Amino acid sequence: xxxxxxxxxxxxxxxxxxxxxxxxxxxxxxxxxxxxxxxxxxxxxxxxxxxxxxxxxxxxxxxxxxxxxxxxxxxxxxxxxxxxxxxxxxxxxxxxxxxxxxxxxxxxxxxx
Amino acid sequence: xxxxxxxxxxxxxxxxxxxxxxxxxxxxxxxxxxxxxxxxxxxxxxxxxxxxxxxxxxxxxxxxxxxxxxxxxxxxxxxxxxxxxxxxxxxxxxxxxxxxxxxxxxxxxxxxxx
Numbered sequence: 001x002x003x004x005x006x007x008x009x010x011x012x013x014x015x016x017x018x019x020x021x022x023x024x025x026x027x028x029x030x031x032x033x034x035x036x037x038x039x040x041x042x043x044x045x046x047x048x049x050x051x052x053x054x055x056x057x058x059x060x061x062x063x064x065x066x067x068x069x070x071x072x073x074x075x076x077x078x079x080x081x082x083x084x085x086x087x088x089x090x091x092x093x094x095x096x097x098x099x100x101x102x103x104x105x106x107x108x109x110x111x112x
Numbered sequence: 113x114x115x116x117x118x119x120x121x122x123x124x125x126x127x128x129x130x131x132x133x134x135x136x137x138x139x140x141x142x143x144x145x146x147x148x149x150x151x152x153x154x155x156x157x158x159x160x161x162x163x164x165x166x167x168x169x170x171x172x173x174x175x176x177x178x179x180x181x182x183x184x185x186x187x188x189x190x191x192x193x194x195x196x197x198x199x200x201x202x203x204x205x206x207x208x209x210x211x212x213x214x215x216x217x218x219x220x221x222x223x224x225x226x
Contacts, residue, residue: 009152031212042202042217043155088154092212098143098162099170100212104154 004091006103014111019076021106023089030092032065032072033100038085046074046087079110113138116218118203124224125193133188133221135203142208144186145170145215146178148199155202161186162208193225 003026013019023032031050035043047056049065049072056063060083062075076083086107090100119134135144146158157170161180175197177189186205190197201221206213 006154033212033214035215042220043204043215044217045214048212048214090215093157098208099145099157099160100215101157101171102147102155104152 004089004101004103006089006106008106009104010107010109012109012111013079015081016078019079019083019108021074021087021089021108023072023074023091023103025070025091027094028069030069032069033090034063034072034074035088035090035102036085037088037105041085043088076108079108081110081112084108084110115139116203116205116216118201118218118221120221121219122222124226125190126226127194129193130189130191131193131223132190133201133203133223135186135188135205135218136184137186137203137205137216138184139205139207139216140183141205141216142183143206143213144180145204145206146176146186146188147202147204148172148197149202149220150199158188158201193223195225197223198225199223 005024033048034046037043053067054065060077064073086105088105089103093099093101116137145160147155159178161167164183167178179187203218204215
């Protein structure tokens with residue numbers, strides 16, 4: 001079945017350093033979503049990428065969708081303590097649009 | 113709008129007991145989902161519904177049942193709880209536009225089975 005792999009699983013960075021998480025799919029995706037979950041909280045939608053090679057920015061966050069639409073990345077510039085949390089990518093599950101498969105998530109710790 | 117709400121927030125069960133988790137949304141969403149989240153496993157889909165009166169199995173449906181009698185509610189039942197069902201359960205909903213929509217998550221239910 002379809003798999004959405006995400007690395008790294010954990011990342012500790014010093015405040016002010018950059019951070020990147022990568023997402024890879026075993027199949028071509030029509031789109032990819034990114035969610036953030038704060039400690040003790042619930043996942044919250046960040047963004048959806050649809051086009052091949054698409055790049056979107058949200059302040060210090062840059063999201064990319066690969067040319068082959070099988071991989072994506074989230075890059076945070078100059079991390080802040082407010083960036084702490086787990087970042088998930090999610091792609092449509094094979095055979096339908098009604099559900100998505102989530103990556104395992106990357107847990108980001110920011111050391112002040 | 114309250115968005116997606118879940119009841120209860122916490123629960124402790126003994127092995128073999130049953131319980132129902134309630135999810136409610138006030139956004140008139142067509143699709144609703146139940147996930148479980150375990151350390152190192154990400155979010156795994158248990159069951160989902162694409163409309164009132166319909167349900168379907170997700171990735172890990174065994175040991176769970178669901179019902180969607182009203183559009184705004186999605187119930188998750190555990191008939192005979194097992195320690196392996198200790199987890200955090202999230203409900204989510206989405207518009208159901210025929211594309212991959214944003215999922216809106218509830219605050220979660222932390223369940224411990226002893």
